[in-house]
Amino acid sequence: MTEDDLRQMIGRVKRGHLSRRGFVRRLAAFGFTAPMATQLLAIAGAAPAAAQGTSSYRPTRRGGGGQLKILYWQAATLLNPQFAVGTTNQDASRTFYEPLAGWAADGTLHPILAAEIPSVENGSLAEDGRSVTWKLKRGVKWHDGQDFSADDVVFTWEYNRNPAVAAVSSGSYRDINVVKVDDHTVRVEFEKPTPFWADAFVASRGTIIPRHLFRDYAGANSRDAPTNLRPVGTGPYRFVSFAPGDLLRGELNPNYHMDNRPYFDSFEIKGGGDAVSAARAVLQTGDFDYAWNLQVEDEILKRLEAANRGRVNIVEGGNIEFIQLNVTNPHEEVDGERSSIKTTHPAFSDPAVRQAMALLVDKNSIQQFIYGRGGPATANFLNNPPRFRSPNMRSEFSIQKANELLDGAGWMRGRDGIRAKNNVRLRFVFQTSVNAPRQRTQAIIKQAAQRAGIDLELKSVTSSVFFSSDVANPDTYTKFYADMQMYTTTMTQADPQLFMNQYVSWEVANRQNSWQGRNIVRWRNDEYDAAYREAEAELDPVKRAALFIRMNDLICGSNHVIPLISRPLVSASLNNLRPVLSAWDNTTWLLGDWFRET
Amino acid sequence: MAGSIPVSATASPAAPRKRVTPWQEAWRRFRKHRLAVVSALILVMLVLAVLVGPFVWTVPIDEIDFTARLQGPSWEHPLGTDDLGQDILARVLYGGRISLAVGFAAMAVAVIVGTFVGAVAGMAGGRLDAALMWLTDLFLSLPELPLLLLIIYLFRDALTGLVGPELGVFILIVIVIGGFRWMPVARLVRAQFFSLREKEFVEAARALGASRSRLVLRHILPNALGPVIVAATIDVAAAIIAESTLSFLGLGFPPDIPTWGRILFDAKDNLDFAPHWAIFPGLAIFLTVLSINFVGDGLRDALDPRRVK
Numbered sequence: 001m002t003e004d005d006l007r008q009m010i011g012r013v014k015r016g017h018l019s020r021r022g023f024v025r026r027l028a029a030f031g032f033t034a035p036m037a038t039q040l041l042a043i044a045g046a047a048p049a050a051a052q053g054t055s056s057y058r059p060t061r062r063g064g065g066g067q068l069k070i071l072y073w074q075a076a077t078l079l080n081p082q083f084a085v086g087t088t089n090q091d092a093s094r095t096f097y098e099p100l101a102g103w104a105a106d107g108t109l110h111p112i113l114a115a116e117i118p119s120v121e122n123g124s125l126a127e128d129g130r131s132v133t134w135k136l137k138r139g140v141k142w143h144d145g146q147d148f149s150a151d152d153v154v155f156t157w158e159y160n161r162n163p164a165v166a167a168v169s170s171g172s173y174r175d176i177n178v179v180k181v182d183d184h185t186v187r188v189e190f191e192k193p194t195p196f197w198a199d200a201f202v203a204s205r206g207t208i209i210p211r212h213l214f215r216d217y218a219g220a221n222s223r224d225a226p227t228n229l230r231p232v233g234t235g236p237y238r239f240v241s242f243a244p245g246d247l248l249r250g251e252l253n254p255n256y257h258m259d260n261r262p263y264f265d266s267f268e269i270k271g272g273g274d275a276v277s278a279a280r281a282v283l284q285t286g287d288f289d290y291a292w293n294l295q296v297e298d299e300i301l302k303r304l305e306a307a308n309r310g311r312v313n314i315v316e317g318g319n320i321e322f323i324q325l326n327v328t329n330p331h332e333e334v335d336g337e338r339s340s341i342k343t344t345h346p347a348f349s350d351p352a353v354r355q356a357m358a359l360l361v362d363k364n365s366i367q368q369f370i371y372g373r374g375g376p377a378t379a380n381f382l383n384n385p386p387r388f389r390s391p392n393m394r395s396e397f398s399i400q401k402a403n404e405l406l407d408g409a410g411w412m413r414g415r416d417g418i419r420a421k422n423n424v425r426l427r428f429v430f431q432t433s434v435n436a437p438r439q440r441t442q443a444i445i446k447q448a449a450q451r452a453g454i455d456l457e458l459k460s461v462t463s464s465v466f467f468s469s470d471v472a473n474p475d476t477y478t479k480f481y482a483d484m485q486m487y488t489t490t491m492t493q494a495d496p497q498l499f500m501n502q503y504v505s506w507e508v509a510n511r512q513n514s515w516q517g518r519n520i521v522r523w524r525n526d527e528y529d530a531a532y533r534e535a536e537a538e539l540d541p542v543k544r545a546a547l548f549i550r551m552n553d554l555i556c557g558s559n560h561v562i563p564l565i566s567r568p569l570v571s572a573s574l575n576n577l578r579p580v581l582s583a584w585d586n587t588t589w590l591l592g593d594w595f596r597e598t
Numbered sequence: 599m600a601g602s603i604p605v606s607a608t609a610s611p612a613a614p615r616k617r618v619t620p621w622q623e624a625w626r627r628f629r630k631h632r633l634a635v636v637s638a639l640i641l642v643m644l645v646l647a648v649l650v651g652p653f654v655w656t657v658p659i660d661e662i663d664f665t666a667r668l669q670g671p672s673w674e675h676p677l678g679t680d681d682l683g684q685d686i687l688a689r690v691l692y693g694g695r696i697s698l699a700v701g702f703a704a705m706a707v708a709v710i711v712g713t714f715v716g717a718v719a720g721m722a723g724g725r726l727d728a729a730l731m732w733l734t735d736l737f738l739s740l741p742e743l744p745l746l747l748l749i750i751y752l753f754r755d756a757l758t759g760l761v762g763p764e765l766g767v768f769i770l771i772v773i774v775i776g777g778f779r780w781m782p783v784a785r786l787v788r789a790q791f792f793s794l795r796e797k798e799f800v801e802a803a804r805a806l807g808a809s810r811s812r813l814v815l816r817h818i819l820p821n822a823l824g825p826v827i828v829a830a831t832i833d834v835a836a837a838i839i840a841e842s843t844l845s846f847l848g849l850g851f852p853p854d855i856p857t858w859g860r861i862l863f864d865a866k867d868n869l870d871f872a873p874h875w876a877i878f879p880g881l882a883i884f885l886t887v888l889s890i891n892f893v894g895d896g897l898r899d900a901l902d903p904r905r906v907k
Contacts, residue, residue, distance in 0.1 A: 276867040297681070300867055331759075369664050369682075436867055439853045443682055446854055447662050457763050460853045474755065481755075 006541075056578070057261070057593045063252050065263040065596055071288040073278040074463045075245045075271020077470075080228040081207040082160060082167040085469035085478065085516065087490055087586070090204045091292070092248050092269060094586045096143070096233035099206035100134050100153070101198065103584035105315060107494040109198055110590070113137055113148070113208060113234060113257075115184075118197075129193035129539050134201065136184040140257045142210050143238040150180045153201060155211035158218065165222040166514050168469075169205035171501060176200055192537040195544060196495045203585045204492045208234070236262035236592030245464060246271055256592065263595035272464075275435060276300060282572040283310045289596075290579055291572045292587055295488075297437055298372025301570070310574045314373060317583025318384035318491030318499060319567040321375065323361065323445075323484055324521040325354055325560045330429070330481045337511040338474075338481045341522050345483070346424040352409035353426065354559035356402040357484075360448040363395055367565055370437045375565035382552040383566045384583075388496050390549045393556050395563075402452040411453070419453035428483035431459040431475075433466040438486060441564070456484075471514050478515040480522070488567050494584045496548045497536065503555045504532050523560045627900040634896020637889035644886055648694030657685040659692045659856055668872045678874040680864065689856035690879050696851065697838050697858045698886070700771055704837035707776025709830045712783025713819075719784065720791020721814060727788070734781045742778045746844065749774050767851050771844065775837045783829050790822035824901030831894030835887040842883060858883050 009026065012018040018026075059065070076084075076092035084090040100114040109117045115135040118124035124133040140148040159165055160173035167173075177189040178200075188200055200206060210232055217225035231239050234257070237250035248269040252262055270288070273281075278291040283304040294301060294312070301312055329343035347353050363377035379393035411419040411426060419426045430445070432438045439460055446456045459482065461475045466487070474481050491499040501507050505524040509517035528551055535547035555561050569583050576597045580590040618626075629635060657675075663683030671678045677686040719730040750770055758766035794800060795818060803817050842859025844850035851857055858879040865876035 297867070299681075303871060365664060369667065434853075436864065439864070440682060443660065443684075443854055444662060447660055458852045458854045459763075475751075 057580075057595065059260055059263045059595050062254070062256070062260055062262065063265050066265060068264040068267040068290075068594065068596075069288045070267065070269045071273070071278045071281055071291045072269055072271045073273045073275050073291075073293070074467060076242075076248060076269070077244045077464070077468055078228055079231045079239075079242060079248070080209070080225070081204070082165070082169060082209065083223070083228065083469060085168055086467040087293070088271070088467070089469070090492075091586045091588045093231065094204065094207060094235075094588045095237055095248070095250055095267070095269070095591050096231040096235045096239055097207035097209060098234050099203055099208065100136070100201040101206075102203050102589045103492075103494055103582055105582040105584070107584060109202070111137075112590075113140060125197065129190070129195060129197070131187055131189045132197045133181065133185060133187045136186070137257060138184055140234050141255050142212075142234055143232045143253060144210075144213075145255075146210065146212055148208070148210075148234055149183045150186045151183075152208050152211045153186045154178050154180050155214070155218075156208045157200065159209065159214060159222075162218060163513075164220045165218060166516055167222075168516050170516075171507065171518070172199045172205045172498070193539050194536065195539050195541070196497045196536075198495075199493070199498060202493075203589070205498070237264075237267055240266070258592055261592040267591070279304055279572055282574060283307060283312070286310065286574060289574050289577045294570045294572055295374070295435055295437055295567075296570075297370055297440075298374055301374075301572075302372075304572075308575075310572050312373075313569070313571045313573060313579070313581060315569040315571075315581050315583045316384060317567075317569055318382070318494075318496070319488050319569070319583075320378065320381060320383060320491075321371075321486065321488045321564045321567050322381060323357075323486045323562040323564060324480070325357060325562070326480060326483050326485075327522045327524070327560055330483060335511070339479065339522065341508055341510065341524070347426055347428070348483070348560070350409060350411075351559070352405050353411065356405045356452060356454070357449070358559045358562045359396060359398050359402040359405070360452055360454070361395075361445055361562055361564065362397045362448060363564055364397065365444060366441050370440050371565055371567075373568075374570045375567055378563050378566045379556065380552050381556050381561055381563050382496050382500060382548060383563075384491065385494060385496065387545050388548045388552070390552045390556075392549075392553050397448075399448055399451045402448075406452060413453045417450075417453055418455045426454040428454065428456050429459055430456045430484040430486070431461060431466075431482040432486040433463040433477075434460045435463065441486065469516070476515065478509045478517075478520055480509070480520050486564070491583075492585060500532060500535075500548060500551050503528055503551070503561075505529050521560050523555065523558065525554060525558070528554045624897075624900040628896050631892075631896035631899055633892045634899075637892035638896070640885060641889040641893060644694065644882070644889070645698060648691055648698055651691035652688070652695075655687055655691060657688040659688045660684060660854065668868065668875070670872075670874050677878045678872070680861075680875050681868065681872070686861070686875060686878055689861055690858070690882055693856040693858045693861055693879065694882060696768070696855065697841055697883070700768065700775070700841045700857075701834040701838040701886075701890075703768075703772040704775040704779065704840075705830050705833040707772060708779035708833045709783055709826060710780075711776065712780035712829075713787050713826060715780065716784035716787025717791060717814060717819065720788040721795065721810070721818075730784070731788070734784050737778065738781045740778065742775075742840070743843065745778070746771075746774050746840070750844070750850070763852050764855060771841055771850060772837075775840045776833075779833045779836060783826055783833075786825045786829055787822055790825065791818055794818045794821050824898070827901060828894045828898040831890050831897065835890045838883060838886060 009018065009023060013023045072088055074088045076088045078089055079093050081090060081093035081097050084093050098112045101109045101111050101117060104110045111117055113136060115137045116122065118132045118134060120127055136150060142148055157173050157178040160167045160169050175191055179187045179189065181187050213227045213232055214225060229242055236253055236256045238253045240249040240251050242248050251266045256262065275294050275296045279294045279296050279301060281287045282291040284307050286309045305312055325348045326339060326345050328339045328341055329345050330339045332343050334340040334342045367375055367377040379395035380390050382388050406419055411421045414420050430442060432442060442458045446458060449456050465473055465475050466477050468476055470476060477485060477487055502518045503523050504519060507517045507519040508522050509515045509520050531547050531551050535544050538544040538547060556563060573579050578595050578597060580593045581587065582589055661684060666679050666683040668681050669675060669679045675685050675687065677690060679685060715730055719727040753770060754766065757770055800813060800817050803813055841850060841857060845857050845859030845863055851860065861879040862876055869876055
């Protein structure tokens with residue numbers, strides 16, 4: 001599709017010859033995602049098809065639904081969304097805090113604390129892409145009775161951009177300016193034309209926090225705020241109790257700003273256990289209503305589903321299970337930090353070793369025998385908005401080629417069969433979280449590596465440690481004190497801009513940012529940085545997509561990142577529960593719209 | 599009477615009937631305990647199997663074969679396969695080496711430390727005795743599993759850096775499990791020492807000018823060993839179970855090393871449709887622990903000098 005075709009089509013929408021929905025559908029045929037299409041319309045001045053039929057919410061009064069029991073096999077450890085590294089913490093915080101808008105499953109923006117979705121048509125989106133004006137919903141109250149206003153939104157921006165706070169979402173707020181227009185209007189100003197304006201204040205990185213409670217903790221003492229563990233938000237449920245790593249309870253918020261919502265009188269999110277017992281607790285015994293992220297061998301899920309109590313929900317998204325090959329040396333300590341960017345990895349600095357590792361990953365078997373429905377094999381890091389999927393990457397499994405490659409690069413087998421060169425042995429620590437499919441995958445890769453003269457030491461860390469944001473723990477994935485690691489990274493927005501900042505040089509996780517940086521593999525590449533900067537300002541969607549594809553090819557081509565399988569969201573719910581799920585936002589993004597069919 | 603076993607030379611009268619050494623006497627009593635004898639046989643078979651087995655059954659423990667996933671027992675795979683098509687018999691045999699090695703090594707640590715502490719306390723008496731018993735009580739009050747988790751978390755990296763992951767975890771587990779099991783042994787030994795050191799044969803030896811260390815090593819300790827051996831057998835079983843617990847929690851040895859506990863951990867998700875995967879390692883743990891306990895029971899009977907028959 002050329003630019004001209006696109007402009008013509010947008011013109012037809014403006015003149016009313018083509019419905020917005022038809023436009024979205026037509027673009028989808030060319031691989032544009034719905035969010036991209038709707039944002040195109042918004043930029044071009046045709047109002048977005050915002051949130052049509054996001055939810056089929058039917059209950060006609062607030063409450064009366066009893067208790068909603070949700071099971072997370074990784075428990076949340078804190079409830080401040082701005083410090084929430086893992087999905088579990090984000091999801092748990094999101095039950096109380098709300099952003100201005102969230103991403104629905106079809107990729108459209110769904111207003112939550114915003115009165116409407118900005119668009120060029122209603123004058124709130126600047127045509128040059130340099131500012132967006134959000135109108136806030138009126139009459140919204142925090143759980144403690146205070147009024148929600150533009151001050152809170154401005155404060156959230158100040159809080160996030162303050163380096164002393166060390167918020168995870170700081171990247172979304174650093175380069176913008178937020179101005180309070182009046183009590184219920186804020187304007188977000190961008191330095192450069194910004195095609196993806198729906199980042200700050202939207203979805204998981206955009207939850208608004210109350211100024212009156214965080215004001216005194218907006219600096220280096222941010223971690224001491226009592227509100228970090230006793231959240232006061234605007235959401236459909238308000239806080240009751242929280243045992244970190246175990247149980248989170250909430251109750252109906254009688255002053256919620258949406259009519260007839262929520263349906264349930266209370267909810268609890270129970271943490272802990274493992275994915276299989278979580279699946280069992282819903283599908284087999286029916287003890288819980290909903291179980292999150294069932295990273296379970298498909299075979300087991302199918303057998304459990306046969307009990308006919310619940311069903312497995314599979315929602316397409318951009319999440320990906322992948323392997324990282326450390327750029328830095330995890331075995332050397334520099335300035336009190338291992339895996340410091342002042343070091344380089346003794347073996348992985350050789351491209352041949354990295355390429356050999358990539359050749360030793362049998363993705364097809366991993367898909368076929370382990371993940372099934374839950375994980376199609378992929379060669380790309382950036383997968384799901386199909387428009388951004390690179391056609392250039394191929395993956396191959398060949399032990400023979402890996403051997404030839406290593407022989408050619410001078411890595412010779414020692415007496416024990418392990419290759420070495422210049423006193424560097426190909427012996428790597430390969431870590432991941434404790435999770436049966438991951439241990440299976442580790443075993444498959446280890447065996448192939450062994451045949452190529454590479455010895456892998458497998459390490460599995462309990463999920464609650466591996467994915468925690470605990471700065472004191474050496475086993476977290478953000479510290480990456482291992483040669484290789486494997487986990488799933490989530491794509492929480494339908495736009496890849498945030499997703500792809502995982503490899504820009506200024507996001508490197510290190511001691512200074514308390515390992516909150518998103519570039520965990522610590523890969524740095526000038527061309528990638530430049531492409532990313534360009535994509536941030538490129539208003540032409542086609543050129544922008546090409547840039548993201550280039551970025552994907554750069555990082556995958558470096559083999560520091562080996563994509564395995566893409567991971568649709570797999571969850572289980574009881575047959576009568578109607579959860580509102582979206583792959584582009586948190587599981588609990590619209591918890592207020594969940595109800596039970598009677 | 600505790601002193602009735604004629605260990606010291608001075609106490610051996612010329613008997614008219616055939617001379618029977620204390621060990622022969624013990625063996626005679628042990629044989630009478632049927633269950634103990636059967637258990638000992640089973641235990642010997644298990645030990646032989648894990649020692650010799652991998653040389654006879656040479657299927658590799660980590661050979662992945664997707665065409666033979668989750669198969670039940672067959673001639674090709676006598677104990678079936680797991681979900682990667684790995685042979686469970688080979689894994690159980692290999693895992694048994696580790697589990698049993700952990701068990702016996704931890705037992706050795708517990709017995710050596712316990713005997714030493716108990717002997718010192720029993721011989722010294724007074725303040726040293728009181729201090730050592732406080733220490734023993736202190737250790738008894740420590741919760742084993744949480745501490746084990748903490749120690750593994752703190753020292754695993756340092757130790758695996760020094761001696762490699764498998765040996766590092768092995769040393770950690772052995773030291774920790776052994777280090778938390780010596781207290782009963784110490785108390786037993788101390789109590790034995792208290793009673794034995796006042797016995798006539800010890801006094802006789804002392805009167806003959808035997809040194810303190812000779813008194814302990816030649817006269818008292820051999821007589822105190824009965825209860826220690828019994829406690830040791832129980833420790834073996836406890837150590838095997840502790841290792842299984844750790845593996846089951848996903849700690850302990852690296853995930854690709856198939857200790858019995860780890861195989862169980864891997865198998866538990868598939869329990870309802872591939873029970874063979876869990877049953878065999880489970881059975882191995884069960885048989886080992888049970889037979890060791892029976893052997894301990896038999897040894898207690900055999901080595902108890904108070905028993906007349």
